Amino acid sequence: MIDLEQVRTFVAVIEAGSFQNAATRLGIAQPTVSQHVRKLEETLGRRLIERARAQAVPTVPGARLLPFARTLLRVAERAEASLSGGGFAIGASSNIGVYLLQPLASAFRSNAADLGPIDIRIGSNPETAKRLEEAEIDIALMEWWDDRPGFDAAIWREEPVVVIVPPGHRWAHRRWIDRTMLMEEPLIGGEPGTGTARLLQERLGIAADQLKAGLQLGSTEAVKQAVRAGLGVSVALASAVHDELAAGRLVAPRLRGGGLAKRLYSVVPDHAPARGPARRFAAFLHEKAV
Structure with missing residues (x-):
């Protein structure tokens, strides 16, 4: 069984950079720190920490363990908080x-x-x-x-989803656009895993491979800047672009046949x-x- 105190000590050594610094952080003696790490290594059957020029660094197994160790500590803290x-x-x-x-x-x-x-x-x-x-x-x-x-x-909540284009775009003053037009423009992607591709498939019948792929960015803020720069069009939650639409920095042309909404x-x-x-x-x- 993995001992949480030993896991806490292991994480402290890696984060503090040495056994002595970890002892100071934890308020325990350095020999106790060494003992905790040694017992954890014995339990797992792997060497977890290397001493390199007076600095403690994780071994390959130690680096693999580190994110799980941090998760264990967070979950333990959450468990204690929930009971109190x-x-x-x-x-x-x-x-x-x-x-x-x-x-x-x-x-x-x-x-x-x-x-x-x-x-x-x-x-x-x-x-x-x-x-x-x-x-x-x-x-x-x-x-x-x-x-x-x-x-x-x-x-x-069902949150409206809108197509966004820059003010100078050829769609900016149209009364509406349709699914065919949407497939003709480079579509800038935001954070992966948001379900937007699924929404376009379900509501408009547009499969992912039918879209003209544009930049793939990691956040909605980056997407908005790319659209404003004229690098393509995108699809976003209406709440995420409310300020830009109100200020005229972006335009949301209407989709023919009704709008989109994300559950x-x-x-x-x-x-x-x-x-x-x-x-x-x-x-x-x-x-x-x-």
């Missing part, structure tokens, strides 16, 4: 976390002071799903869900208590969406 009733962690995909979540979390906190501090962790959709599975967060807010077992998912999901573990913070926040989101 302190803290509540919300995980959100980047677009939701940046453009939608903050005022909702603030309003919820003002009505749920008994929950203590709220921790918001923003990442990609796959990262958020992984954090939920590893119990690093209490609830996930995502742009898709794949119905994996062990979780309760519900749609809490946003709240996901909690199926064992989450009915009156616990995760389900309370999920209920709050649904009330606000009505």
Whole structure:
């Protein structure tokens, strides 16, 4: 069995750069640090740390262990916090976390002071799903869900999705555009794993290989700058481009046959208590969406 204290010491040695610095950080004697690391190495059957010029660096197995060790420590902290009733962690995909979540979390906190501090962790959709599975967060807010077992998912919002072009684009003053036109322009991609390609397939019948691929960027902010620079067109949540559309820095031509909307999901573990913070926040989101 892996001992958490030994794992904590191992991480401290790597982060502090030496056994002595780790001992100072942890408030224990250096021989105890060495003993913890040695016992962890014996348990795992691998040498985890190399001493190089008075500096401690991870071996190849140690480097592989490090992210898992940090996850173990985070989960242990979350477990202790949940038992003491302190803290509540919300995980959100980047677009939701940046453009939608903050005022909702603030309003919820003002009505749920008994929950203590709220921790918001923003990442990609796959990262958020992984954090939920590893119990690093209490609830996930995502742009898709794949119905994996062990979780309760519900749609809490249908957020409009718009095509965005720069003001000087040939579509900027058109009354509408259609799916054929959309397939003719380089389409700038944002963060992977948002479900946008799935949305275009389901709502417009456009398969991924029918699109004219443009730049592939890692965030909506980067996408907006690329569109403004005339490098292509893109598709984004309306809330993510609200300010640019209002200021005229971007234009959202209408799609013929009606607009697009993306279903946003709240996901909690199926064992989450009915009156616990995760389900309370999920209920709050649904009330606000009505």
